[in-house]
Amino acid sequence: MGRKKSYDRDETAERALHVFWEKGFEQTSLKDLEAATGVNRYGLYDSFTDKQGLFRECLTGYCASVMAMIEGFTSTGFSGLLGVIERFAEADFEEVHLHHGCLAITSMLEKECLSEDLQQLLGGYMDGILGAIRATLESEKKAGVLRKDLDIEDCMGLMHLIMVGLPTLSRTSPDADAMRRGGKSALNAMRTWLA
Amino acid sequence: MGRKKSYDRDETAERALHVFWEKGFEQTSLKDLEAATGVNRYGLYDSFTDKQGLFRECLTGYCASVMAMIEGFTSTGFSGLLGVIERFAEADFEEVHLHHGCLAITSMLEKECLSEDLQQLLGGYMDGILGAIRATLESEKKAGVLRKDLDIEDCMGLMHLIMVGLPTLSRTSPDADAMRRGGKSALNAMRTWLA
DNA sequence: TCGATATCTAAACGCTCGGTTGGCTATTGC
DNA sequence: GCAATAGCCAACCGAGCGTTTAGATATCGA
Numbered sequence: 001m002g003r004k005k006s007y008d009r010d011e012t013a014e015r016a017l018h019v020f021w022e023k024g025f026e027q028t029s030l031k032d033l034e035a036a037t038g039v040n041r042y043g044l045y046d047s048f049t050d051k052q053g054l055f056r057e058c059l060t061g062y063c064a065s066v067m068a069m070i071e072g073f074t075s076t077g078f079s080g081l082l083g084v085i086e087r088f089a090e091a092d093f094e095e096v097h098l099h100h101g102c103l104a105i106t107s108m109l110e111k112e113c114l115s116e117d118l119q120q121l122l123g124g125y126m127d128g129i130l131g132a133i134r135a136t137l138e139s140e141k142k143a144g145v146l147r148k149d150l151d152i153e154d155c156m157g158l159m160h161l162i163m164v165g166l167p168t169l170s171r172t173s174p175d176a177d178a179m180r181r182g183g184k185s186a187l188n189a190m191r192t193w194l195a
Numbered sequence: 196m197g198r199k200k201s202y203d204r205d206e207t208a209e210r211a212l213h214v215f216w217e218k219g220f221e222q223t224s225l226k227d228l229e230a231a232t233g234v235n236r237y238g239l240y241d242s243f244t245d246k247q248g249l250f251r252e253c254l255t256g257y258c259a260s261v262m263a264m265i266e267g268f269t270s271t272g273f274s275g276l277l278g279v280i281e282r283f284a285e286a287d288f289e290e291v292h293l294h295h296g297c298l299a300i301t302s303m304l305e306k307e308c309l310s311e312d313l314q315q316l317l318g319g320y321m322d323g324i325l326g327a328i329r330a331t332l333e334s335e336k337k338a339g340v341l342r343k344d345l346d347i348e349d350c351m352g353l354m355h356l357i358m359v360g361l362p363t364l365s366r367t368s369p370d371a372d373a374m375r376r377g378g379k380s381a382l383n384a385m386r387t388w389l390a
Numbered sequence: 391t392c393g394a395t396a397t398c399t400a401a402a403c404g405c406t407c408g409g410t411t412g413g414c415t416a417t418t419g420c
Numbered sequence: 421g422c423a424a425t426a427g428c429c430a431a432c433c434g435a436g437c438g439t440t441t442a443g444a445t446a447t448c449g450a
Contacts, residue, residue: 001448002396026221027307030438040399041439051438108367109304112222123369157373157380164367165360172303172359174318178352185352189384196418197426225408235429236409246408391450398445406437415428420421 009047012037016044017058022100025055026113052115059118062103063125070132080145081136082190089183099176101167133159146194155193162186204242207232211239212253217295220250221308247310254313257298258320265327275340276331277385284378294371296362328354341389350388357381 015037019028030041030051037044048054069091073084100106104125111119134156140146166186170179214223214231225236225246232239243249264286268279295301299320306314329351335341361381365374 001394003398003446003448005397006446023307027305029436031436040397042398042400042441045439046397105363105367106304109301109363110222112218126367153376154380154383157376157378158384160368160373161357161360161364161377161381164363165356168300168304168359168363169356172300172321173355178355181348181352182356183352185349186356188349189353189388192387193384196424198416198418198428200427201416224406226406235427237411237428237430240409241427393448393450395448396446399443401440401442403440404438407435408433410433411431413429413431416426418423418425420423 005043007037007039007043012039012044012047013054013057013061016054017062017103020055020058021062021103021106024106024110026110052118056118056121059103059107059121063121066104067125067128070129081133081140082187082194084136085190086187089187099170099179101171105164105167106171129163130156130160150194158190158193162190200238202232202234202238207234207239207242208249208252208256211249212257212298215250215253216257216298216301219301219305220246221305247313251313251316254298254302254316258316261299262320262323265324276328276335277382277389279331280385281382284382294365294374296366300359300362301366324358325351325355345389353385353388357385 016033019032019036023032030044033039033044033051033054034041044051044054048057070084070088073087104122107114107118108122108126111122114122134152137146137150137152137155137159141148141150141152166179166182169182170176173179210232211228214227218227225239228234228239228246228249229236239249243252265279265283268282299317302309302313303317303321306317309317329347332341332345332347332350332354336343336345336347361374361377364377365371368374
């Protein structure tokens with residue numbers, strides 16, 4: 001009973017995601033979200049509680065899709081850490097959206113504006129990825145794919161650096177190719193480092 | 196004639212710098228600046244025109260001091276790119292302030308909030324540093340200090356990545372040592388890459 | 391067809407922001 | 421000591437923010 005919604009909930013979140021992605025949480029206003037989604041603030045508040053609720057849905061979806069992407073790579077024959085990273089990098093670079101960097105990293109840079117649960121979500125996301133990288137490094141080192149004398153801690157430092165550096169490169173550089181070049185260089189450096 | 200100022204201009208800018216450094220331009224309010232400097236908004240506007248004027252003075256001072264630091268290293272016997280970078284890294288890591296990352300990088304991430312001249316200042320600062328690194332790479336390659344087959348473009352990609360990645364590491368990581376570890380790893384990677 | 395109900399639009403709310411102003415206070419030259 | 425000057429402080433301004441609400445509108449069951 002009653003009037004029907006004139007918008008699709010998921011599609012609205014998807015459109016909002018791209019605004020948050022481009023401008024960040026704080027810099028995105030309700031006006032921006034109304035314009036991008038075509039939904040009046042009332043509808044946004046009705047469906048997502050408040051601005052942070054909408055952002056939470058966008059961010060969790062984003063993190064989940066990135067995770068799914070990585071798992072997709074590992075389960076379709078791209079064995080080896082470098083293989084996964086390489087394919088991930090290729091996927092990244094082809095996606096126009098990623099010219100705005102990584103939503104998770106961007107959000108961590110404005111964590112003071114976010115509620116506690118969102119900060120924990122971001123922390124968990126990062127820890128999850130870093131933990132997966134570390135586990136892969138250790139198992140591949142044990143299996144002899146990587147150098148026997150590889151210092152895992154040291155290597156993780158570079159992995160972490162690259163992980164946060166590449167999105168930052170894409171956001172700070174006017175040149176859209178800066179991230180692609182950085183990624184290529186990083187892969188080269190890792191190859192000489194790891195093997 | 197008239198009443199004397201109750202504050203020192205340079206000291207005020209220095210204190211304001213640390214607030215901008217920690218919170219970024221946009222997130223720093225006049226209230227914050229009043230509290231940190233002990234100077235009423237009237238005084239700040241009288242001495243620096245407006246919020247952006249104060250920020251301009253802080254940012255130019257910051258960039259100049261970093262440049263002076265680098266030049267200090269090169270002119271006191273630390274020849275070689277890696278030597279300079281290493282010493283710069285050590286200086287960075289000892290400075291408590293750099294737990295908040297690099298003001299220039301932080302500012303480039305919110306360039307939409309800054310006036311045209313500040314964006315150009317930031318661009319020039321980055322280009323200056325990157326240009327100096329490139330020139331050093333080329334001359335050291337020619338002099339035989341570095342590998343003869345070193346791909347300069349490729350190498351610059353990594354340099355740029357590290358340059359923006361390290362400050363981001365320090366700002367996104369709750370662990371204060373993340374940047375130190377990232378810097379150490381980056382130096383190791385560069386050593387194997389360059390030599 | 392009509393009343394009940396869910397949704398839409400647009401206006402308004404309270405708040406904080408950067409920026410300004412006017413009355414008070416300290417310092418100066420005479 | 422007194423008028424002139426410059427600086428200080430607090431209150432105020434308009435704008436924009438996220439959020440709420442009131443009234444109009446569309447859709448449903450009966």
